[in-house]
Amino acid sequence: MSSENKTPRSAVAPVETDADAAIRRLSRRSFILGGIATAATVGGFTWLMNAPPSDGIPGPLRRMLRFNETLAETFFQPSRLIPTLSLDRVTKPARVNGDIGLSEEVNLDDWTVQVQPAKAITATDDDFDEFTLADIKKLPRHEMVTELHCIEGWTMVQHWAGARFCDFVEQMTRFHDLKSVPKYVGIETPDGAYYVGLDRASALHPQTLLCYEMNGEPLTQDHGAPLRLVIPVKYGVKNLKRIGVIKFTNARPGDYWAEQGYDWYAGF
């Protein structure tokens, strides 16, 4: 690659007998420059691959994911919905994927979900509100048939029913005004083995459900009984099964798969 670009495209080099010498001179210059560029590229890749890792990937790549996240949050329109489909599009049988945090069967009679508001709002860390499934079911029921996109690439369609997460927040938590909801929501399984972090806008998206029914039946144990998260604006990994704890926080919550190299935001 040469910086020589002054001659017009169709120009004839002045002394034709010197054409070979001229191309030799040009070649030497261009190939030296090309060699330097190649070395710089190799150097750049070496640097990138050996940069201090951040949660399983090179730090600079993690910073790019954060940059993409900022951009996605800036342009996020909560009014944009995932298309809802007709019942005949439901994937049968439903694929069961992921059992982290579901190692033992949950006792449905004892189950409650604990809700922890942001530290700034409550006096102590242990200040939990508790809700039963019956409490959640008092909220308006919403049904939808939507695609669930797994981060691996495959997609399935399911018929979900549950309460909108935003209704739950507004009517049952201390954040009656949705504007006062902290920046993040962290959700965990009862044993804490699986956990996801969500940005506020995605959590409060009108299609984000606290789901208790799938295809007209109460959730089965392997699909997250008695209550799971369905959040179609995120990859499947964020659709946590068997909710145990919901935390509202201004500190970015941990996320099981983000700690293994995946994008924390993982949103559509």
Place this chain on the structure above:
Amino acid sequence: MKRLEKKHPLFTRWNHWVNFPVLTVMICSGLLIYWADDVQRIGLGSVTLVHMKLPDNVYEALHMNQRLAAGMAWHFAFMWLFALNGALYVLYTLISGEWRNLIPTRRSFSDAIEVVKHDLGIRKQPLPATKYNGAQRIAYSSIILMGIGSLITGLAIYKPVQLSLLVTLCGGFPAARFLHFWLTMGYIAFFVVHIVQVARAGWSNFRGMVTGYEVANVESAEGSRP
């Protein structure tokens, strides 16, 4: 009598060579992602002729297994460079007027058949001397359309809710994945043919893509190739 002839503008050369490592990263990281759900196939209905996957031990030998997270991280960083470099190329080509050498003309399709005949040794007489022959015009314009296709299908897969219009345009999410995958196979096919043609065209032609100049014989101005 020999003279130097300007062949490729400085911008085109830099753009071309920057694209090489960037597209390589996009394809390799794309394959790391594809590994996690390698479902594409050549077939119809329940009949599968070719399942587009490598054997497990080849994935392992190439260190391509279990690297979905890394694949996504690289893909979503280098997508910016890929898109930017491509957009700059399109802009430059339009503004500089280079597009006139690249857009297929009415004659390009019949020319392309002659080029293929020539390259297969069926046609004996030399090809007419032009900057880009019919086959090249078609190939170099198609690859730009493919790049735009990769961008559109990629964005549909990346943000299927915010950009659900693009998903619809692609014919649904699985269709977007299908197109995105086959466009990538298209790049690999393009690359193979490109390398063979560059090797056949010889050193002077390759040097033209580095220096920008080619040495031409004035009396017998022979057609210079890719």
